[in-house]
Amino acid sequence: MRLVLTADTHLPKRARELPAPLWTAIEAADVVLHAGDWVDEALLDEMTARSRRLIGVYGNNDGPALRARLPEVARADLDGLRIAVVHETGPRTAREQRCAARFPDVDLLVFGHSHIPWDTEAPGGLRLLNPGSPTDRRAQPHATYQTAEIQAGRLTSVELHRLPRR
Template sequence: MRLLLMSDTHLPKRAKALPAPLLDEIPDADLVVHAGDWVDAATLDLLESRSRRLLAVHGNNDGPELRARLPEIARAELGGLRFGVIHETGPAQGREARCAARFPDLDVLVFGHSHIPWDTTAPGGLRLLNPGSPTDRRRQPYCTYLTATAAGGRLTDVVLHRLPPR
């Protein structure tokens, strides 16, 4: 199962549209994951219409319309792995232990909020992934998103994609 992970799109506040390289990847993904901070419902509509399957949550910058359509936490079994998606996980310091204690039933937790790409494994084996942001790099050198493969109870081919400057 090919996964496409993104977060913190902040449209149209930070950019007018999702970058073309990211949009080009959507048809190849079996599942698109968005870890919140959409800002506009049009981006949700776009991903719902273009993706085979969408697993998504709302973020702290999402208003009532998006909060009515999206949960705070989403879960799914994908390729033999138990996935969770949430927007905020708190400060970077202590994140692994905090998330492992909060989500003992997960194998992989996708999160957003910081706009900082993250890929670590907590004691006990919980994999934490943050794809960064494809539209608002903040203090990062690039806008980013992730792709990965989930199959046979393993997460492989985790790749951080750097987007060209706008």
């Protein structure tokens, strides 16, 4: 099962559209995970139309219309891998321990908010992934998103993709 992970798209505030390589990845994926801060409902509609399956949450920059359509936390079982998606996880200090305590029944936690790519494992095996932002790199050298693969209930690969500068 092929996954695309993205967050903090901030359309149209940070960019007018998502980068073409991300759209190509979304259209090829089995499941797309978006960890919030869409900003514009039109992006949710387009991503829903262009993906096979979309799992998303709202972020702190998402208004009432997006909050009415999306949960704060989404959970799913993908081929036996228990996942959760949330926008904010708090400060980076002690993030792994805090998230392991908050999500004890999860194998993979996808989060956003910081715009900083993240890939760590908490005590007990919880994997934490933040794909960064494809439109607002902030202090990062590149705008980014992630892809991952699941086979038989296991996360078998994770790749961070750097997007060309605009």
